[in-house]
Amino acid sequence: MEKTIDKKEKRKKRIIKGTTIFIIVMLFYPVAHFLLMWFGVNINSILLTFKTPVRNQLQFLKFNELFYNYQTLLSSLKLESYQRMFMASGAYFIISCFITLPIAMFFSYFIFKKIAWNGFFKVIFFIPSILPLVVLTFVYKMSLNASSGFLGNLLVKMGVNAADLFVGDNAQWMVWIFCIWAGIGYDVILLTSGMARIPRDILESCKMDGVKPMKEFLRIIVPLTWPTITTLFVLGMMSVFNVFMQPMFIIEGRYNTMTIGLQIYQQSRGSGLQEPATLGLFCSLVGAPIIVLVRYLLNKKYEDVSF
Amino acid sequence: MKLNKYLLATVACLSALSLTGCGKKKVRRNENELLICVFDGGYGTDWIKTLAEDYEQKTGISVQWTADTSLLDRIEDQLTNVSDYDIYMSQDINWQNFAAQGLLANLDDLYEKDVDGVKFKDRLVPAAEEMSKAEDENGDMHYYKVCYTQGAGGIVYNIDMFEENGWQVPTTYDELKTLCETIKNAKIDAGNRKTVVPFAWAGDDRQYYWDYLVFEWWAQLAGQETIDKFRAFVNPDDGKIATGYEVYNPNGVYKDFWTAYDMWYDLIAQNRDYSIENAYGNNLLIAQSAFANKEAAMIPYGQWAKHEIENAINRKLDFDVAMMPTPKATAESQPFNYMVGFGDSMIIPENTPNKDLAKDFLAYMATEEACKTFVEKAEGPFLAFDYSDIDLSSIENSDTYVKSIHEKLSNSTCFHLASQNPMSYFNVNKLMPWIENNYYYALACSKPSENTSAILSQKIYNTAKNSWSTWMRTAGVR
Numbered sequence: 161m162e163k164t165i166d167k168k169e170k171r172k173k174r175i176i177k178g179t180t181i182f183i184i185v186m187l188f189y190p191v192a193h194f195l196l197m198w199f200g201v202n203i204n205s206i207l208l209t210f211k212t213p214v215r216n217q218l219q220f221l222k223f224n225e226l227f228y229n230y231q232t233l234l235s236s237l238k239l240e241s242y243q244r245m246f247m248a249s250g251a252y253f254i255i256s257c258f259i260t261l262p263i264a265m266f267f268s269y270f271i272f273k274k275i276a277w278n279g280f281f282k283v284i285f286f287i288p289s290i291l292p293l294v295v296l297t298f299v300y301k302m303s304l305n306a307s308s309g310f311l312g313n314l315l316v317k318m319g320v321n322a323a324d325l326f327v328g329d330n331a332q333w334m335v336w337i338f339c340i341w342a343g344i345g346y347d348v349i350l351l352t353s354g355m356a357r358i359p360r361d362i363l364e365s366c367k368m369d370g371v372k373p374m375k376e377f378l379r380i381i382v383p384l385t386w387p388t389i390t391t392l393f394v395l396g397m398m399s400v401f402n403v404f405m406q407p408m409f410i411i412e413g414r415y416n417t418m419t420i421g422l423q424i425y426q427q428s429r430g431s432g433l434q435e436p437a438t439l440g441l442f443c444s445l446v447g448a449p450i451i452v453l454v455r456y457l458l459n460k461k462y463e464d465v466s467f
Numbered sequence: 468m469k470l471n472k473y474l475l476a477t478v479a480c481l482s483a484l485s486l487t488g489c490g491k492k493k494v495r496r497n498e499n500e501l502l503i504c505v506f507d508g509g510y511g512t513d514w515i516k517t518l519a520e521d522y523e524q525k526t527g528i529s530v531q532w533t534a535d536t537s538l539l540d541r542i543e544d545q546l547t548n549v550s551d552y553d554i555y556m557s558q559d560i561n562w563q564n565f566a567a568q569g570l571l572a573n574l575d576d577l578y579e580k581d582v583d584g585v586k587f588k589d590r591l592v593p594a595a596e597e598m599s600k601a602e603d604e605n606g607d608m609h610y611y612k613v614c615y616t617q618g619a620g621g622i623v624y625n626i627d628m629f630e631e632n633g634w635q636v637p638t639t640y641d642e643l644k645t646l647c648e649t650i651k652n653a654k655i656d657a658g659n660r661k662t663v664v665p666f667a668w669a670g671d672d673r674q675y676y677w678d679y680l681v682f683e684w685w686a687q688l689a690g691q692e693t694i695d696k697f698r699a700f701v702n703p704d705d706g707k708i709a710t711g712y713e714v715y716n717p718n719g720v721y722k723d724f725w726t727a728y729d730m731w732y733d734l735i736a737q738n739r740d741y742s743i744e745n746a747y748g749n750n751l752l753i754a755q756s757a758f759a760n761k762e763a764a765m766i767p768y769g770q771w772a773k774h775e776i777e778n779a780i781n782r783k784l785d786f787d788v789a790m791m792p793t794p795k796a797t798a799e800s801q802p803f804n805y806m807v808g809f810g811d812s813m814i815i816p817e818n819t820p821n822k823d824l825a826k827d828f829l830a831y832m833a834t835e836e837a838c839k840t841f842v843e844k845a846e847g848p849f850l851a852f853d854y855s856d857i858d859l860s861s862i863e864n865s866d867t868y869v870k871s872i873h874e875k876l877s878n879s880t881c882f883h884l885a886s887q888n889p890m891s892y893f894n895v896n897k898l899m900p901w902i903e904n905n906y907y908y909a910l911a912c913s914k915p916s917e918n919t920s921a922i923l924s925q926k927i928y929n930t931a932k933n934s935w936s937t938w939m940r941t942a943g944v945r
Contacts, residue, residue: 213893214943217568232937239933241903306745307753323745326671327913414905429540432893432941 208437218434229438241418249420251336252403256396260340264347265389269377271348272355282352289345297409300338301326331415335407342406347392354388355381383462390458397451401443500529501824506557507534509771510616511778514844515556521840522831528824546570550816553825556615558811563892565814566601566611572815573603574610577826582833590833592617595851598809598885612814613829614851618807619875620679620769621793626867627786628663628764636791640684640730643794647734647741650764657762664740667763669754670747670909675901676767677731677908679805682900683793684727686882687800689720696720700888700898708944711890712931715902717924724900725920730796732920736911747912755779761786769807773868774846789871792878804879809851847872893942897934902927 209229211218221228236242267285271278288296306312306322315322324330358381366376382389404421407413413422420443427436501522505515512534519530538557545551546565565571578588578596588596595614603609629636632653637643647665655663668676686694696703697720702710715721735741743749743757758766759780766772772790777783792802813832815825831837832850835857841850843862847869854873863870884900886892896904911918 212943213941228940232940236937239930241930305750305753306748307743323748324913325748327748327909415910435941 205437206441208434209441211434213432229434233438233442244416245418245420245423248416248418249400252399253397255336255339256399257393260343261347261392261396264344264351268348268351268355269381271352285345285348288342289349293405294409296342301410326411328415331411332417335410335417338410339406350388350392351385354385358384384465386462393458394451394455397454401447500531501821501828502552503530503532503554504538504552505532505534506538507536509775510845510848511774514841517840517844518837522828546816550818553819553821554813554815554828556813558808560812560814561895562612562812562814563601566603569604570817571611572817572822577829578610580830582830583835587830587833590852592851592853612812614809615811615813616808616848617851618770618809619790619804619872620807621790622765623768623772623788623790624765625786626789628761637794639795639798644734651740661762664743664763665765666741667743667754667757667766668746669749669751671750673751674906674908679769679807680767680793681727681731682805683803684730684796685724686803687796688726689723691880691882693720694882698884698886700886700890712935715928715931717928725924729920732911736915739912747909752779759784770848770872787867789867790875792875802879804875804881806881806883809883810885842869849876889942889944890938894938897938902930
């Protein structure tokens with residue numbers, strides 16, 4: 161009897177030991193990744209916000225001026241260039257969430273409903289998402305060139321001064337138009353995948369009940385793809401801080417197209433790393449709670465449905 | 468137990484592997500091989516190829532070179548960790564910054580070295596010696612770079628077209644204006660239902676080529692002393708750095724800059740028909756093609772014009788070109804040459820094992836033979852060494868462009884805008900005549916009324932005033 165208990169205990173111990181090793185091994189990579197790539201990187205960024213370059217050597221600020229970088233940033237907010245940068249970045253929230261996303265939802269529904277030429281439209285929408293951004297921006301700009309571009313020449317024939325397209329305030333509009341054009345494809349990919357999961361039975365039942373397409377879209381499709389829409393909306397909000405390659409490739413951040421992301425990128429290439437670090441942390445502190453709150457509110461809109 | 472041992476060994480190996488990227492690596496390099504990285508720009512690569520071959524023939528030292536357009540993106544990492552090259556030659560190297568970090572080799576002994584019977588430092592053009600010194604980690608001044616080119620910029624013109632139409636090269640601003648009107652009114656057929664216009668230029672990516680003209684007018688109007696006061700970036704009245712933004716005061720040393728801008732504005736922004744169609748929205752290739760296809764008689768450019776245009780259109784120009792001496796702002800103005808790219812540098816990394824070899828190659832570049840080869844192969848650009856005793860007649864007899872550059876360099880007072888003030892080099896691309904590197908030439912053509920000198924001068928002055936304290940802190944200046 162005692163022998164049986166001993167055996168059972170030993171077996172139990174072996175299982176526990178084996179499980180522990182398994183858990184340790186499984187956790188090693190994510191924990192190491194978190195410590196190195198998140199904590200390690202971010203702690204360095206946070207520390208940078210309390211440093212200042214003296215003869216190009218970053219040194220910790222004295223205690224009485226520890227928040228100098230933050231004070232400098234706050235005073236910079238009064239500068240016209242900073243205000244323009246924040247405005248330009250904020251515009252991407254409107255573009256991503258209230259222009260690109262609704263258009264993508266609309267077209268995704270068409271593709272989902274398998275309207276005529278849906279395969280063609282799929283390709284048209286997806287191509288910008290497949291091509292490298294640097295190629296896409298180059299093609300976009302060249303095609304709109306007033307002297308040699310196909311679209312540019314067309315605009316000239318229509319009486320538009322195409323030479324002005326990428327100069328001055330127009331440049332901002334051209335970057336926005338590019339972002340809408342290139343951004344739709346990405347949203348369409350995710351939305352059509354979300355819509356494809358909707359059970360056909362529900363849609364057939366709607367058809368039998370004589371539900372019109374618009375009603376079907378608003379009452380059935382949107383609620384059932386809400387988690388995808390929420391994700392895209394949150395990603396759209398984050399574009400306020402993320403967009404930097406589009407204005408950089410198209411217009412090099414000139415003519416009020418400078419964004420927070422591009423400013424951080426450009427400053428990070430220099431030696432005064434405390435400036436982009438402070439700006440980045442400031443944006444995270446302001447942006448993260450807003451994004452979390454919006455996500456929470458969006459998730460409350462419809463109950464989570466599993467199918 | 469066995470399993471545990473294996474796991475432990477695997478984890479240890481992975482950890483060891485992940486740490487292999489840390490720490491400074493020692494470079495093992497062949498002692499008889501020199502590795503050079505040059506910026507792949509308008510000078511081409513024929514010159515470095517030839518110089519490398521000549522040097523190898525003379526010394527037996529193998530010279531491997533790389534031309535790279537992304538050099539500047541990698542250079543700091545290379546200097547900090549492991550450098551793949553013994554010499555870097557490029558524009559925009561933030562060398563003072565690197566010197567202050569101890570990343571560059573001290574070149575004091577190179578400057579004392581004998582080259583063609585004179586000291587290396589005596590082979591340099593005036594001002595190049597002063598521009599090559601920077602503070603080390605301890606605040607002591609040493610030579611850390613060799614100036615790369617001395618440069619020239621301005622208006623490049625089609626000699627054949629001028630001769631065929633009997634146009635004279637303008638010597639004053641007024642003559643330039645008259646010439647532009649003459650060219651426009653001549654309505655010479657340029658094909659494709661176009662007529663020849665005075666200028667081809669690119670507002671999209673090379674609007675700053677107009678600087679070469681405007682800066683020289685500024686120097687002619689203000690004089691060398693005022694230019695030096697500007698590039699010092701200290702208050703011209705009391706010498707204080709804290710109020711150095713006063714150099715941007717439109718009523719101070721900066722005043723004549725705006726007069727020069729006005730001259731450009733009246734000539735180009737107010738006369739769109741003096742430029743090729745859509746010039747201010749065009750890219751460089753379109754401007755280059757328009758000039759090469761004889762749609763424009765002139766093009767604002769730097770010394771690398773001929774080589775770069777031919778490279779872009781993939782053929783030799785079928786007409787002779789030259790860079791004209793910048794038309795005088797007033798009849799009394801003295802000729803000035805803005806040394807385009809004078810801030811460009813040749814540096815040796817501190818972490819290279821071949822420092823002596825690299826210095827020897829730089830000394831070789833100062834020889835008359837190498838200087839001549841550079842001009843011949845780069846088709847116009849001149850190294851920042853003294854060319855007064857170098858006979859270039861064999862090149863100039865067949866190359867009008869090289870001759871015009873040589874004459875411009877020889878017959879003008881050369882000036883530059885590179886600054887030794889830490890405010891300038893620790894705030895990269897901030898303290899420039901066009902503050903924060905924002906140009907307004909294209910905008911002025913697009914919306915002339917919104918980009919007058921009165922509006923822009925105040926805007927730039929305010930930017931300087933509002934940003935100065937932040938820039939001082941960045942530069943570590945109290």
